[in-house]
Amino acid sequence: MKVLLLGSGGREHALAWKIAASPLVERFWCAPGNAGIAQEAECVPLDLTDHAAVIRFAKENAVDFVVVGPDNPLVAGMVDDLEAAGIKAFGPVKAAAQLEGSKGFTKDLCREFGIPTAAYERFTDAAAAKRYIAEKGAPIVVKADGLALGKGVVVAQTLDEANAAIDMMFGGGFGSAGSEVVVEEFLTGEEVSFFALCDGENALPLGSAQDHKRAFDGDEGPNTGGMGAYGPVPVFTEALAKSAMDDFVLPTLRAMKQRGAPFKGILYLGLMLTPQGPKLIEYNVRFGDPECQVLMLRLKSDLLPALIAARDGGLKTMNLRWSDEPALTVVMATRGYPGEYRKGSVIRGLDAANGDGVMVFHAGTAIRDGAVVANGGRVLNVSATGKTIAEARDRAYAAVAKIDWPEGFCRNDIGWRALQS
Template sequence: MNVLLIGAGGREHALAWKIAQSPMLDRLYAAPGNPGIGECAELVPLDLLDHDAVRDFCREKSVDLVVVGPEAPLVDGLADSLNDAGICVFGPSAAAARLEGSKGFTKDLCSRHDIPTARYKRFSDVAAAKAHLDESGYPMVIKADGLAAGKGVTIAASRAEAEAAIDGCFEGDFGGPGAEIVVEEFLEGEEASLFCLCDGTRALVFGTAQDHKRAFDRDRGPNTGGMGAYSPALALNDRMVERVISEIIEPTLKGMAEIGAPFCGVLYAGLMLTETGPKLIEYNVRFGDPEAQVLMMRLESDPLPIFLAAAKGDLSGIAVEWSGDRALTVVMAADGYPGAYDKGTEISRLPENDATTQIFHAGTSRDGGRLLATGGRVLNVTARGRTVREAASRAYDAVEKVQWEKGFFRTDIGHRAIMIEDS
């Protein structure tokens, strides 16, 4: 079969790497892709906002399945446009993608269906939001309502920080200015991520992971799109996964179907495991980044028949096989990220990939024979091992072999899991 992969980041490189191994695959195209993806797929310069152009390309190349990596094209309705043209898409409709496209929409859905989550209020103007601060304790969580590339969340420890976050959201620091914000109670516990493939009514568990959002070691610094991750998440044992499915995922699928927006694709639940049980922090409607990198490293099954079954709305009879190994990824980011950073700095050397270690490109480009860093998160150095410690050792060994003077990385990815393993 012919497959078109949409996206250009580390998540998409990991997906391309795994899809390229499928015996079902004839041709893999990627739009727009990156230099790493170009080693697995034929890159095509499609404008993803031009749905007609994407549709016409799929028809010209007899594409059997489109796999959409990032959230923005899904929220923009690319899956709808392609499905309307009879082209099979792994990814939800725009109506279903509101689960990520609007945090307020998701919180309201949780309220209607008794899905455990943090207490919240929605605000569409600055004055009302700031007045609410008098009624709240600290820390509190301020979230921009729309897409914010993983950076639209502030944990405010004081009124001054909360007011600055509210001003930033309404002034457009995390996307379009002035739309809406959600103010939530701060949840305490351990964070973890559960991934499910959904066909509109069923949910198939597709792995767990824990990521590291803060920019610097010991969980300090600003929130980022993710500085590293490992899988599986030790905190999400089988019993906890069953609770998440019954208390959070299944009511969500039922609620979405009831409003005429059945969810088909990847449903990624960001969770807080509190003393009273799991609570939903937020949903994403695609694989996480960098969580996809560790999931693809552990996935033993061919992804194409699984993705195709979800896209066609029938996951019955589908099973997923996983390696017993742990996987861990370290994000190498440009100096200054998630703030301002230089683009176009040279990466002069990358180590060779091997059976246990892969370097996924997240924000790179080619200038002749030179490999350049063009994004905030630039490389995902990913490894497998029998334990998290072994996976981390292999990943950091590879990190040390990367020659790039303008990057940084956290040195403690997976540290909590390693402590648990060692205890």
């Protein structure tokens, strides 16, 4: 098969690494890719907002299957356009991708179909939102309705913080993503990510992981796109995994089918394990980043047939094999992230870091004058497996120590919840 992967992040490097290992693959491209992905696929400089250019490339190269990695192209209807052009693609169509593209859409779906989630209201007017916040009190959560690079959520501890978030979002802080906001109940508990591969009717569980959203140790600092992850999550029992499928994934598939937009692709549940049971924080419609890196390290089966089965409606008879060993990934980011940061710093020591149960996935890298340089905020995902989470953590941080990149930083406590329990 000839396969095209779309994206350029750490998630896409992990997917490229697994897809490239498939015996089904005859030729493999990634657009636009990064320095690490270039070791697995031919990188092509396509603009993913230009759907016509992607379709033209796919047709000219007789691509058999396209895997869409990031959220933005999915929400923008990339799969719809590829399929309309006769090109098979993995991922939800635009109408189904609203589960991530609009938080208000998701909350209304949960309310209509009885899917457990936090109490909420939707607002297009700042004054009305502030009145609701004053009535409910703090802490409270303010969310931009649309996509905001994983940063469109403010967990406000005070009324002043909540009102400031409202002013920021309606003031254009997240562009059009903040033209509507969702204000919702603050939930307490432990947060877990759960993933399922879906074909419109059937779903195959892929397991759990736990992301670390805050920039600094001890869950301090601003929210980021994710500073590390591990999985599976010890507190996420078999009973909770069954609840994730029975109370969230399968009802969502039934709801989307009823709405005329069957969901095919990856359904990612952000769950809060509250004292009253799990509640949905959000849906994503693609693999998590950095959770994907953890899942791909643990997956023993060929990924590509499973992705094809999801697109073709054939998951009912599909099974996947998983390693019993946990995996953990540490994100190395450019100093200043998630605020302002400088691109172009040279990264050395990557070859020394790989091996001995360790895989360094590239997120924001490029090749310049023969050297690997930082080309984004989150730059490397230093990932490892081990017999225990502690062993995976120790391997990952030993590899981090071998990477010579003074302009980078990472959290030093990835996996802390699992290790203290």
